[in-house]
Amino acid sequence: MLKVGILGSTGSVGSQTLDVIRKYKEQIKVELLGASKLSENLINQIKEFKPSYVYVENTEEKNIDDTKVLVGEDGLKQAVNLDLDLFVNAIAGIKGILPTYLLLKYNKTLATANKEAIICLGELLKDKYKKILPIDSEHSAIFQILKDRNQKEVRRIILTASGGPFVNMPAEDFENITVKQALNHPTWIMGKKITIDSATLMNKGLEVIEAHYLFSMPYEKIDVLIHPESIIHGMVEFVDGTVISNMSNPDMKIPISYALFYPERKFLSNNYLDFTKIKSLNFLKPDTEKFPLLKLAVECGKKGGVYPTVLTVADEIAVNYFLEERIKFTDIHKIILETLEKFDYNKLDSVDDVFYIIDKTINLATEIAKKYGSA
Numbered sequence: 001m002l003k004v005g006i007l008g009s010t011g012s013v014g015s016q017t018l019d020v021i022r023k024y025k026e027q028i029k030v031e032l033l034g035a036s037k038l039s040e041n042l043i044n045q046i047k048e049f050k051p052s053y054v055y056v057e058n059t060e061e062k063n064i065d066d067t068k069v070l071v072g073e074d075g076l077k078q079a080v081n082l083d084l085d086l087f088v089n090a091i092a093g094i095k096g097i098l099p100t101y102l103l104l105k106y107n108k109t110l111a112t113a114n115k116e117a118i119i120c121l122g123e124l125l126k127d128k129y130k131k132i133l134p135i136d137s138e139h140s141a142i143f144q145i146l147k148d149r150n151q152k153e154v155r156r157i158i159l160t161a162s163g164g165p166f167v168n169m170p171a172e173d174f175e176n177i178t179v180k181q182a183l184n185h186p187t188w189i190m191g192k193k194i195t196i197d198s199a200t201l202m203n204k205g206l207e208v209i210e211a212h213y214l215f216s217m218p219y220e221k222i223d224v225l226i227h228p229e230s231i232i233h234g235m236v237e238f239v240d241g242t243v244i245s246n247m248s249n250p251d252m253k254i255p256i257s258y259a260l261f262y263p264e265r266k267f268l269s270n271n272y273l274d275f276t277k278i279k280s281l282n283f284l285k286p287d288t289e290k291f292p293l294l295k296l297a298v299e300c301g302k303k304g305g306v307y308p309t310v311l312t313v314a315d316e317i318a319v320n321y322f323l324e325e326r327i328k329f330t331d332i333h334k335i336i337l338e339t340l341e342k343f344d345y346n347k348l349d350s351v352d353d354v355f356y357i358i359d360k361t362i363n364l365a366t367e368i369a370k371k372y373g374s375a
């Protein structure tokens with residue numbers, strides 16, 4: 001019996017992880033669930049999966065049925081120290097950084113969908129990333145293809161992007177994009193923050209940095225292609241000209257299950273690709289004029305140091321403001337740019353520095369976002 005812990009269990013990846021586990025209950029036991037609060041959804045999950053522990057940020061409760069409640073930062077430290085076979089970090093955004101840091105520090109087996117942690121911890125933890133089982137679909141694709149291939153054989157890796165809902169919209173209409181339009185992703189079902197990041201293509205920029213660290217791949221060897229059908233999730237081109245691609249219908253349960261049962265593959269559903277129904281697979285170069293955040297993210301990745309962290313945190317603040325309908329879609333880029341320009345701290349030698357930079361960026365980006373909000 002595989003014992004797993006799932007942090008962020010009520011989110012999009014978390015609940016899809018539980019969907020997969022439901023099919024294989026006699027092989028997997030959920031020992032830990034975690035979410036920000038004891039919502040009705042989380043309580044239902046506790047009643048169904050009966051984990052020994054549940055972690056939440058804040059509550060007065062000590063137990064839910066036979067499940068012990070772990071609370072706050074001390075609770076989190078206890079949770080990540082449990083003796084489990086696998087931890088899944090399905091937490092969305094920068095809240096996922098501390099759990100990933102602790103899990104890697106304690107040498108736990110980690111499957112993660114949280115790219116923010118890998119980007120922000122960056123260089124500091126780079127020796128620990130080899131053991132990570134990526135859930136992000138593109139990175140799962142590349143992981144499945146690369147396995148233990150010699151780096152020297154790889155000419156480049158290609159991350160695909162659906163392009164989001166605005167790939168065909170003229171740039172002059174971007175100012176008037178509504179939250180509802182931006183949340184209407186054409187191919188993937190995901191949480192809100194990442195769906196907005198997909199609409200700006202920031203998500204792909206963050207994924208380039210994520211790939212750089214996960215696979216210790218130089219930026220020169222990472223390419224991005226818009227592929228609206230979302231059938232090919234990632235490709236590796238080898239020096240002899242061979243390209244190996246990873247294909248499936250877009251369904252997060254596939255990379256989730258690959259990480260859960262690695263290296264075994266399991267039946268999930270009959271949602272198999274029908275090649276006779278795929279009329280065409282299209283690929284185009286991303287338009288970085290229309291989607292400046294992709295370019296900005298890669299630039300920040302290449303600069304390294306504090307830049308990827310400031311970029312990631314400023315983006316999360318700006319995206320939250322957009323989701324609350326306080327700023328325009330096009331302000332997201334402006335807020336991030338201004339935060340990067342005004343950021344005056346350049347030391348990044350320790351994990352403490354990372355958390356300090358996160359706090360500092362939250363304050364600065366919030367100040368800047370408020371200014372755009374009043375306009």
Ligand code: MN
Binds near residue numbers: 136137138139207
């Ligand atoms: Mn992805």
